[in-house]
Amino acid sequence: MTPAIQTSQLHKRYGRRTAVHALDLTVEPGTVFGLIGPNGAGKTTTLRMLLDIIRPSGGVARVLGSDPRRGGPALRRRIGFVPGDLRLEGRVTGRRLLDFYAQVSGPVAPGARDELAERLGLDLTRPVRTLSKGNKQKLGLVQAFMHKPELLVLDEPTSGLDPLVQREFLEMVRQARAAGQTVLLSSHVLSEIQQTADAVAVLSAGRIVAHGNVASLRxxxxxxxxxxxxxxxxxxxxxxxxxxxxxxxxxxxxxxxxxxxxxxxxxxxxxxxxxxxxxxxxxxxxxxxxxxxxxxxxxxxxxxxxxxxx
CATH class of the missing domain: 3.30.70.260 (ACT domain)
Structure with missing residues (x-):
């Protein structure tokens, strides 16, 4: 079975500084993979390379069997993404913004968007610019999950969410895995990783220093x-x-x-x-x-x- 994500010697340099060193990573389909480590470890840089937001300095990456640099819109429609620096603004309502995202991401099942909004406690009638950080994060989660992509890439997805909403998010992740979707989850919250991840990689200074499950990593x-x-x-x-x-x-x-x-x-x-x-x-x-x-x-x-x- 082809891995959902696979990298070989992937690295990224900014001038003399190397942000990611020779990264070898394999994420199996239908699993939840946790990418963890301290600030500056290279987690966000890695996710951005996988999504072709930034280009690697060397190495090879395959996402859903394709090169992210050549996959284009067809590959992106198969992915749901929540960035760690999510920024949503505008006078339009949350519902109108999600309508736009649905045109970009592909078909959304009837009622799926409203069901997710209800689960997260999100009011879609309010203008986006009036939403709190937590509610903008909820909106970001809805847009990532609503078209049921093959791969979910979630960078610090519970930032700004209250504990009850965090619990609901974890249930959404478990349901995505049960439906055969793959989840790549970057998080600072150990309990999120413990409750959801099948496998984990620990990044430190741009290198994988350990991998396995949470229990084996101690x-x-x-x-x-x-x-x-x-x-x-x-x-x-x-x-x-x-x-x-x-x-x-x-x-x-x-x-x-x-x-x-x-x-x-x-x-x-x-x-x-x-x-x-x-x-x-x-x-x-x-x-x-x-x-x-x-x-x-x-x-x-x-x-x-x-x-x-x-």
């Missing part, structure tokens, strides 16, 4: 710990917790009334940490997932440094 293994203890000795706690290899950024602070607050970053197995804390009286405990950028930098920063020296 992105969720970095967590922040905050725990309150009663009648505990800060010095003893520090001695007990300091040797644990899972902990970094450890801070033990005494507070008035005999309470102690412990904060740290956990990498890997949390069980030894919980067992050490269980020797004391715990008043509260919070374990939070850091943002995706921090996870990538913490786990794959060494790869970035090695790439910079290469």
């Amino acid at each position: 992105l969720a293994a970095v967590r922040r710990l905050s725990v309150g203890l009663v009648d505990a000795d800060p010095g003893i706690l520090d001695v007990e917790l300091r040797p644990l290899g899972q902990l970094s950024d450890l801070h033990v602070a005494a507070h008035p009334g005999g309470s102690v607050r412990v904060t740290a970053t956990i990498e890997g197995d949390i069980d030894p940490v919980i067992k050490a804390l269980a020797r004391h009286r715990v008043s509260d405990l919070t374990v939070e997932e850091p943002d995706l950028e921090e996870s990538v930098l913490r786990l794959y920063g060494a790869s970035e440094e090695e790439g910079g020296r290469a």
